[in-house]
Amino acid sequence: MSDKKQSRVLSGIQPSGTLHLGNYFGMMSRMIKYQEESELFCFIANYHALTTVPDSEMLISNTFNAACDFLALGLDPEKSTFWVQSDVPQVTELTWMLSSHASIGLMDRATSYKDKIARGIKPNMGLYSYPVLMAADILLFDSQIVPVGKDQKQHLEMTRDIAIRFNNTFGETLIVPESDIEERTQLVPGIDGQKMSKSYGNTIPIFDTEKKIRKKIMKIITDTTDIDEPKDKDTPLFQLYCLFLDEAGQKELSNRYDGKGLQYGIVKQELFEKVMDHFGPFREKRDQLSSNPSHVYEVLNFGAEKARKVADKVLDRVRSAAGVNYH
Numbered sequence: 087m088s089d090k091k092q093s094r095v096l097s098g099i100q101p102s103g104t105l106h107l108g109n110y111f112g113m114m115s116r117m118i119k120y121q122e123e124s125e126l127f128c129f130i131a132n133y134h135a136l137t138t139v140p141d142s143e144m145l146i147s148n149t150f151n152a153a154c155d156f157l158a159l160g161l162d163p164e165k166s167t168f169w170v171q172s173d174v175p176q177v178t179e180l181t182w183m184l185s186s187h188a189s190i191g192l193m194d195r196a197t198s199y200k201d202k203i204a205r206g207i208k209p210n211m212g213l214y215s216y217p218v219l220m221a222a223d224i225l226l227f228d229s230q231i232v233p234v235g236k237d238q239k240q241h242l243e244m245t246r247d248i249a250i251r252f253n254n255t256f257g258e259t260l261i262v263p264e265s266d267i268e269e270r271t272q273l274v275p276g277i278d279g280q281k282m283s284k285s286y287g288n289t290i291p292i293f294d295t296e297k298k299i300r301k302k303i304m305k306i307i308t309d310t311t312d313i314d315e316p317k318d319k320d321t322p323l324f325q326l327y328c329l330f331l332d333e334a335g336q337k338e339l340s341n342r343y344d345g346k347g348l349q350y351g352i353v354k355q356e357l358f359e360k361v362m363d364h365f366g367p368f369r370e371k372r373d374q375l376s377s378n379p380s381h382v383y384e385v386l387n388f389g390a391e392k393a394r395k396v397a398d399k400v401l402d403r404v405r406s407a408a409g410v411n412y413h
Contacts, residue, residue, distance in 0.1 A: 094229055103148065104293070133171045224242075
């Protein structure tokens with residue numbers, strides 16, 4: 087018999103587009119590992135996606151594709167709890183209750199909201215109150231650890247603030263979660279050197295055609311350093327390649343960058359081959375899943391049922407503490 091799970095870990099991903107290396111190394115690969123050592127809760131955040139995806143058919147397609155991506159990459163619905171956010175509507179009730187304990191000042195300090203508006207996304211209340219819904223996602227399942235990227239760290243801190251304020255008002259009701267930020271993978275560079283993000287159009291997809299993946303990799307920005315001069319390692323090509331290498335491999339690549347004769351075109355071709363080798367088995371499994379949607383929906387329904395059982399218990403505890411359960 088296996089040892090009892092030591093901690094409950096929760097994370098989610100928005101179904102806002104094609105899966106890329108930043109998603110995988112920034113969060114998804116860590117989720118797959120967590121299911122072996124912890125009690126993993128993992129969901130597809132389609133309520134969150136409503137703030138930036140106004141096309142209903144696109145959201146439906148993206149949600150299905152995200153489920154296929156997770157399952158293809160190794161998420162095991164027997165070892166974890168995996169569901170679509172909207173299949174557990176208890177999260178919206180908890181969002182309203184938590185909103186009464188989230189100050190306007192706290193919301194105004196959210197840098198993610200300001201960044202999105204600065205990039206031209208039309209402001210709306212969904213974007214503004216995004217951190218409260220995220221807090222509900224986390225607190226509804228008594229999550230203890232939340233793996234987040236650097237860009238989501240503030241939102242986790244806001245979740246903690248809201249939970250602490252609720253507990254100070256009504257007694258110890260909510261578990262205050264801790265963040266887990268892995269330094270090596272918290273920011274995966276895109277082909278232009280910025281953080282890899284669909285909103286920047288700088289991603290390298292995982293499950294696209296070989297031709298499109300290779301074309302993206304060949305577009306990774308490089309400098310014009312002479313072939314016999316040492317090359318800069320603080321660059322997206324070097325950093326992306328290192329994601330696929332162990333310590334010895336990274337050292338060897340570093341030595342090549344320090345020496346003479348290194349050609350960026352050859353390094354890019356090697357990176358392309360690494361990507362295809364690494365994700366080859368996952369790509370085959372994903373093709374099987376996408377051609378059998380009834381199985382995917384069955385898995386999601388199974389996960390949602392497990393998630394709702396936990397959510398009901400936590401929400402009942404919150405309702406009782408706040409006085410909403412009046413008899």
